[in-house]
Every structure is written in structure tokens, then in C-alpha cells.
Amino acid sequence: xxxxxxxxxxxxxxxxxxxxxxxxxxxxxxxxxxxxxxxxxxxxxxxxxxxxxxxxxxxxxxxxxxxxxxxxxxxxxxxxxx
Amino acid sequence: xxxxxxxxxxxxxxxxxxxxxxxxxxxxxxxxxxxxxxxxxxxxxxxxxxxxxxxxxxxxxxxxxxxxxxxxxxxxxxxxxxxxxxxxxxxxxxxxxxxxxxxxxxxxxxxxxxxxxxxxxxxxxxxxxxxxxxxxxxxxxxxxxxxxxxxxxxxxxxxxxxxxxxxxxxxxxxxxxxxxxxxxxxxxxxxxxxxxxxxxxxxxxxxxxxxxxxxxxxxxxxxxxxxxxxxxxxxxxxxxxxxxxxxxxxxxxxxxxxxxxxxxxxxxxxxxxxxxxxxxxxxxxxxxxxxxxxxxxxxxxxxxxxxxxxxxxxxxxxxxxxxxxxxxxxxxxxxxxxxxxxxxxxxxxxxx
Numbered sequence: 276x277x278x279x280x281x282x283x284x285x286x287x288x289x290x291x292x293x294x295x296x297x298x299x300x301x302x303x304x305x306x307x308x309x310x311x312x313x314x315x316x317x318x319x320x321x322x323x324x325x326x327x328x329x330x331x332x333x334x335x336x337x338x339x340x341x342x343x344x345x346x347x348x349x350x351x352x353x354x355x356x357x
Numbered sequence: 358x359x360x361x362x363x364x365x366x367x368x369x370x371x372x373x374x375x376x377x378x379x380x381x382x383x384x385x386x387x388x389x390x391x392x393x394x395x396x397x398x399x400x401x402x403x404x405x406x407x408x409x410x411x412x413x414x415x416x417x418x419x420x421x422x423x424x425x426x427x428x429x430x431x432x433x434x435x436x437x438x439x440x441x442x443x444x445x446x447x448x449x450x451x452x453x454x455x456x457x458x459x460x461x462x463x464x465x466x467x468x469x470x471x472x473x474x475x476x477x478x479x480x481x482x483x484x485x486x487x488x489x490x491x492x493x494x495x496x497x498x499x500x501x502x503x504x505x506x507x508x509x510x511x512x513x514x515x516x517x518x519x520x521x522x523x524x525x526x527x528x529x530x531x532x533x534x535x536x537x538x539x540x541x542x543x544x545x546x547x548x549x550x551x552x553x554x555x556x557x558x559x560x561x562x563x564x565x566x567x568x569x570x571x572x573x574x575x576x577x578x579x580x581x582x583x584x585x586x587x588x589x590x591x592x593x594x595x596x597x598x599x600x601x602x603x604x605x606x607x608x609x610x611x612x613x614x615x616x617x618x619x620x621x622x623x624x625x626x627x628x629x630x631x632x633x634x635x636x637x638x639x640x641x642x643x644x645x646x647x648x649x650x651x652x653x654x655x656x657x658x659x660x661x662x663x664x665x666x667x668x669x670x671x672x673x674x675x676x677x678x679x680x681x682x683x684x685x686x687x688x689x690x691x692x693x694x695x696x697x698x699x700x701x702x703x704x705x706x707x708x709x
Binding site for chain 2: 314315318319322323327330
């Protein structure tokens, strides 16, 4: 019933809204996944650095590697929005 | 303070630290190099290692090989206390329970020393305060006038009850062996109870405890066999909770052929490492060689378990045991070199 009465403008506005939700989910879920990945790596990195300061650089590199997943989410979000 | 636990991160943190520490332990090649050193060079090497701080601290009170031996013991004790402080949540409880065997060792050392009339200083020199009883408590126990008073003032009441029950017999027979067996039975029963208490990480710990009990029982079995047929019943020495029951082990003590002993033991074992070690026992070997092989099998099995359960109590237990044998190896090297033993002889006693 609601669809029958919907105008073209309203349908376009709804599509924009769904895109925005999709983009938000892409970035948000990618962020959560990254956080979960970084949790273990970060804990191990801090542990290794606590024992040996020389491991700091390598540990930091491994810790930031999962952040690429957020970039994937961001790319999807940008593709959806623009 | 309320402990904040957030998922597996604390386990990962501690497990990684233990792995890094394990990687820093002395490797086989280094031991082989040490075997060819003279005593002064060996002493200098120890002083330049992780033991430097303890050597510096104790150099005013001890000298020569005594200094090395005491520095090694103190380092081990401090390291174990640091690990207890590091361990999170349930891991701390398991670690404390596991290190409880040092309390048993220390109490028995004090009792034996007192009965033999040794001075407080001599007894203190061989104590390793790596368990629940720290150096202050052990010092207080050392100053007690009699063995009865030591047992009365012992803070661990369950241990005190076991000691009280068997003390008169030990004093009559001049042997604390039976009492030692009882204490270790209590120790392993406590470990099994803790591991099966339903706590997180309990299963790998339980599996390891069963494996350790098996190794202990097999070692005792071969010791008894090496002594010839025992004239008294050995039923009280077997530790319950492992793969083998006491009757089975008792029977194996008097079986003539080694093949039958190995075949029977192999039937209940799943670990390939232990099966391999048992296979090599088909030939008659001296007891020190058998013990060495079983210890190596135990350590290798621990390594395997810790690889399968990388974020559990296992990496911590592996480090505790490997560190213990590093200290034992260095102590053996120091004493052996002082006694002028050949490096070929010393090598046989090292756990590498």
C-alpha cells in the first residue's frame, strides 16, 4: 500500500538512505573486524616489546597490518556513496 | 583491586612473553661450548648472562662455585615469583599450584637438614624460595628449635597435617622418603583438582599434569628395577591420576623382560614423543640415561602441547620447566668442573 503511494522523490531519498546505511555498515564492521584482529596482535606485540625493546618496530608494523581491512571497508563505503 | 579481564588478550600477552624468554634460554650449542671451558672462563660467562644481578648481590657472602650455585638458585626463585606476578586470572592460580612443589622440596630440605644437625647457613644455601613460601617464611622456619615446631608453624595446614602424620615414622627410620611420597601425592592430587575445577584453560593443564605423573611413575619404575627386586612393597610410591594404575606398575617392577615392560607401558600412551622414548628403553641402560631420556620426552611433549595451545597455561609451564633445567645444567657444569670431571662425563648429565 505504501509503495503504491510513494513518489519518485521519496523513492530516491530512500535509496540514498540505504546507501548511507550500507556505507556505515561497511566502515563499522570493517572497523570491528580490525579491532578484533588487532586485539591479539597488539597483546602479543606489547608482550614481545616488554621482553625485548628491539622488537618495537616490527611489533608496531604487525599491529597496524589489520588496519588495511578498514581501508577495504572505506573503499566500499566511498563506492556506495559516490 | 578488581581485575579487568578482556577476552584472550591477557593470555596472549603472557604467552608471548614466555615464548620470548624461552628463546633467550641457553641453547645446546652454548652448552657444548661451555663444556670445553675451564672453571674461571665458565664463571665469567655465567656472570655475563641473565644471572649477573644475583652474582653481584651475593658476591659479598659467597665465593667460587658456591657463589654461582646460590646466584643460580636466587635467579630461579626471583624469576618464578616474577612470573606469578605476571600471570593473569586463572593462569596465576595454576602457576601457584604448579610451583607448590618447590615448597615441598624446601620443607623437606629444612627437615632433613635439621635432623642431620646442619647449620642454618648450610641449609639456607640449598633452599630455592620459588614457591608460595618466600625467603622470609623459610628463614623463620629455619630458626625454629625443632622439627615439630617447624611443622606446627608451617602456614600450609594441609601439608603440615601430612608431615605430622608421618613424622614419627620418618624420625625412627631416619628416612623422609615415605613422607616425600605422601607430599607429592597430595601435590599432584591438588593439581588435578585445580585442573578439573572447570576453569578456563584447565584442559591443557590437566593433560600436562597426567603426562608428568606418567613420567614420574615410569621413572620410579625403572629406578626400582635398577635396584633389583625390592624386599618391601612399593605400592605407596605410585602417584595416582596418571595413565597407569598402581597394581600394574607394581607388577611391572618384578617382570623380568624389558620388552614386556615397554610393551605394557606403550599400550596406554598416546604421545608419540613418549612412545619413542619408551622404544629406546628396550636396551638396558643406566638409570641416569633413562631419566635423561624421560625428561627430554617430557619437555618435548610440553613443547608440542604449547604449540597446539599457544595461548594457554602451556607456554608458561614450558618456560618454567626449561628454566629449571637450565639452572640444573649450569649447576651441574659448575660442580662438575670444580670436581675435575671430564666434559664427556658431564655432557651425559645435561638436559639439552
